[in-house]
Amino acid sequence: MDATHDTLINVTLLNILLVCAVVVIHNEVLIRLSGLLARMRQSHHFRLIVAVLGCLTAHALQVWIFATAFYFMHHAEGWGQLTGNFSGTMLDCAYFSFTTFTTLGYGDIEAIGQLRYLTGIEALTGFLLITWSASFLFLEMQRYWPTR
16 A cells, blocks of 8 residues: 555544544533433523533534644644644634634635545534534423423
8 A cells, every 4th residue: 555545544534533533422412411401490591501501512622622633633744734824723723623613614724635634524524513403402492492
C-alpha cells in the first residue's frame, strides 16, 4: 500500500471513531434526560428548560470533541491544515467546529488537505444530531406542555 492509501484509511477510521463517539454520547444524554424528566416533579416549564439545557450541553461537548480532533490534526504532519482567520489555538478550533457542526460555516477558516473530510462529516453529523435533539424536545413538549 502507498502512503496516500494509508492516509485515507487513517482519515476514514478517525472519522468513524469520532462519529461513533458523539452519536453514543448523544444517545446516552437523551436517554438519561428522558428518565430524569419523567422523575421530576417540578413544573413543565422547568422540565423543558432542563431538556433544552441538556441538549445544548451535549452539543457543546460534541463540538469540543471535534475541535480537539481538528487541533491535533492541524498540528500533526500529513493531516492538513486550517487556514484563513486562524491562529492555531484550541479556541479557534472550537469556533471552527461550532460553525461547522451547526452548518453555519462562515468561511473565514478553511480546511485544507485531509481535514476537509472531517469538516464534511462533522457538518453532516451535527445536522443529524441537532435534528435528533429537536425531535426529542418536540416529543417532550407534547408530553409536558399544558393542553390549551
